Amino acid sequence: MKINIQNVRLAISAGLSKQFPTAKVPQIAFSGRSNVGKSSLVNTLLSRKSLARVSGTPGKTVTVNFYDVDSKLFLVDLPGYGYAKRTYEEQKKWSELTDGYFTKNPNIDLLKLVIQLVDSRVGITDNDADMIEYLRECRLPYIVVATKVDKLNATERKNNIQKIEEGAGTLVIPFSSSSGVGRDELWSEIIKHAEA
Numbered sequence: 001m002k003i004n005i006q007n008v009r010l011a012i013s014a015g016l017s018k019q020f021p022t023a024k025v026p027q028i029a030f031s032g033r034s035n036v037g038k039s040s041l042v043n044t045l046l047s048r049k050s051l052a053r054v055s056g057t058p059g060k061t062v063t064v065n066f067y068d069v070d071s072k073l074f075l076v077d078l079p080g081y082g083y084a085k086r087t088y089e090e091q092k093k094w095s096e097l098t099d100g101y102f103t104k105n106p107n108i109d110l111l112k113l114v115i116q117l118v119d120s121r122v123g124i125t126d127n128d129a130d131m132i133e134y135l136r137e138c139r140l141p142y143i144v145v146a147t148k149v150d151k152l153n154a155t156e157r158k159n160n161i162q163k164i165e166e167g168a169g170t171l172v173i174p175f176s177s178s179s180g181v182g183r184d185e186l187w188s189e190i191i192k193h194a195e196a
Contacts, residue, residue, distance in 0.1 A: 001195050004070045008046050011068040017100030020107075021066055026194040027074045027110050029101070031135075032117030033127055034080030037147040040177035041117065042067065042077055045186065064101050073194055076101070082127035102138065113141050113193035115186070120146040120160050120174065124167040132168065143189055144168040150176040 014020050030038050043051055051067065065077040078098055102108065114135055118128050135142045146164050149157050157174065165172045173189070175182035 001072060001191055003072055003191070005046050007070040008048070008051065009068050010051065011066040011074070013063040013065050015063050015097070017097065017104040020064070020101070020105055021074070022106050023068075023071075023074070024107065024110065025068075025071065025073055026112045027076050027105075027107060028112060028190050028194065029076040029078055029114045030117060031078050031098075031114055031131055032080060032147075033082040033119075033125060036080065036117045036119050037177055038077055038080065038117055041145065041147060041175065042075060044177040044180060044183055045075070045190075062097065064097060073190075081131070082125065102140070111140065112196060113143065113190065115190075116142050116144045116168075117147050118144055118164055118168075120149045120157065120164070121151055123160060123163055129167065136169070141193060143171045143173065145173045145175045145182065145186060147175050147177070149174040149181060150178045 011021055011023075012019060030042065032038050043049060046067070046069070062079050064079065067075040067077070069075055078101060081098070102111075105111065116128065116132060116135065118124055124132070132142070132144075144164060146161055149161075152160060161172060161174055171189070173182045173185050175186065
């Protein structure tokens with residue numbers, strides 16, 4: 001699959017599951033806690049600075065954002081979880097919307113891969129572990145991306161990635177939006193799964 005990453009647009013920011021697009025193209029979803037770097041990762045993947053809005057306030061986004069890449073692929077940015085300052089109503093909406101992506105998505109059969117983001121400095125949190133367990137139970141294909149590795153020295157990076165690998169049960173790709181580390185490897189995984 002050849003993809004022109006210059007031909008990309010935000011197709012829809014869905015606040016309700018009934019707004020999810022119905023185009024029959026593969027979907028690659030990004031999951032992770034608030035402030036883990038999902039928007040920065042999407043921007044880095046697509047060689048853009050501000051296609052995905054990077055919020056200074058964690059937990060602000062409560063929509064599922066579908067990025068149409070060359071009409072051949074959707075990159076799906078799920079709302080971040082685990083932000084303590086969210087109101088009960090906001091948490092409920094997040095939960096319903098994210099759950100709706102997996103349970104009411106008209107094209108769930110086209111979900112080829114979930115990319116679970118974990119902050120390399122923090123490791124797998126309880127919320128991350130819950131999400132990984134959910135993906136396993138639903139038998140959804142997933143890999144883990146360890147973000148912000150540029151913030152660690154070589155020893156910390158090695159030790160932290162090893163711990164994440166032990167808890168992830170799948171491939172872990174070290175990633176940095178600042179330096180671009182892991183970008184090519186992540187694209188390889190996306191294309192491989194999208195073609196499967």
